[in-house]
Amino acid sequence: YGSTRPERILAEVKRKATRGDARSVVDTIDQYCRHQEWAMNVGDEKGTILDSIVCEVKPMAMLELGTYCGYSAVRIASLLPPNSRLITMEFNPVFAAIARQVIAWAGVEDKVVLIEGPSGDWIPKMKKEFGLTSFDLVFLDHWKDCYLPDTKLMEECGLLRTGSILVADNVICPGAPDYLEYVRGSPRYESKYFRSHLEYTRVEDGIEKSVFLG
Numbered sequence: 001y002g003s004t005r006p007e008r009i010l011a012e013v014k015r016k017a018t019r020g021d022a023r024s025v026v027d028t029i030d031q032y033c034r035h036q037e038w039a040m041n042v043g044d045e046k047g048t049i050l051d052s053i054v055c056e057v058k059p060m061a062m063l064e065l066g067t068y069c070g071y072s073a074v075r076i077a078s079l080l081p082p083n084s085r086l087i088t089m090e091f092n093p094v095f096a097a098i099a100r101q102v103i104a105w106a107g108v109e110d111k112v113v114l115i116e117g118p119s120g121d122w123i124p125k126m127k128k129e130f131g132l133t134s135f136d137l138v139f140l141d142h143w144k145d146c147y148l149p150d151t152k153l154m155e156e157c158g159l160l161r162t163g164s165i166l167v168a169d170n171v172i173c174p175g176a177p178d179y180l181e182y183v184r185g186s187p188r189y190e191s192k193y194f195r196s197h198l199e200y201t202r203v204e205d206g207i208e209k210s211v212f213l214g
């Protein structure tokens with residue numbers, strides 16, 4: 001019977017990565033996806049850009065939309081200050097089940113809250129469910145046509161404050177043209193493009209960092 005790609009990634013993590021060592025989980029997944037089979041993790045090159053923004057912002061409350069196998073959740077959690085939390089949201093239950101195990105293997109489960117379901121359902125509930133006022137940093141890496149509607153929904157639900165930062169993966173490939181036009185054209189955002197490549201390839205892609213001005 002055929003295993004799924006996320007299951008093969010988890011098997012590789014259990015075989016090769018050191019339990020409790022987030023860096024070795026990240027490196028193991030990068031090695032596997034570069035040399036065995038491609039997968040849609042943010043990857044090592046764009047991951048370094050994400051790391052630098054996480055380290056600069058030192059978020060106490062961070063949201064990730066699109067967990068997949070948990071690669072970026074592990075990468076982010078290993079850089080978070082004590083007492084800070086990453087809430088990561090995944091629509092696909094198969095991906096979520098794998099991500100929980102990858103996050104546990106890396107030993108960062110006490111910094112990560114994984115929630116399952118459609119972002120449009122969850123975003124209006126987050127303040128109440130998690131006792132939040134707003135997010136310091138949001139990483140958008142889920143369905144590309146959800147970036148814009150979910151950003152508008154976060155604005156409407158008061159989840160962004162002056163200075164909140166949005167970091168969006170794949171703004172070139174697969175692309176999020178309506179989102180880019182919005183954050184680059186709106187007087188309520190200060191946007192900056194970090195040129196890079198689609199994970200594990202030479203195809204152009206990039207990360208857009210947008211500061212919400214309130």
Ligand SMILES: O=C(NCCNC(=O)c1cc(-c2ccc(F)cc2)cc(O)c1O)c1cc(O)ncn1
Binds near residue numbers: 040141142144170199
């Ligand atoms: O969120 C869900 N998928 C991941 C979103 N992410 C992407 O789609 C994504 C895609 C690519 C990509 C790039 C080039 C290419 F040729 C094929 C794929 C790269 C990335 O870096 C991504 O992040 C999802 C799925 C599902 O079945 N049900 C609920 N949610």
Ligand SMILES: [Mg+2]
Binds near residue numbers: 040041042141169170
């Ligand atoms: Mg991505």
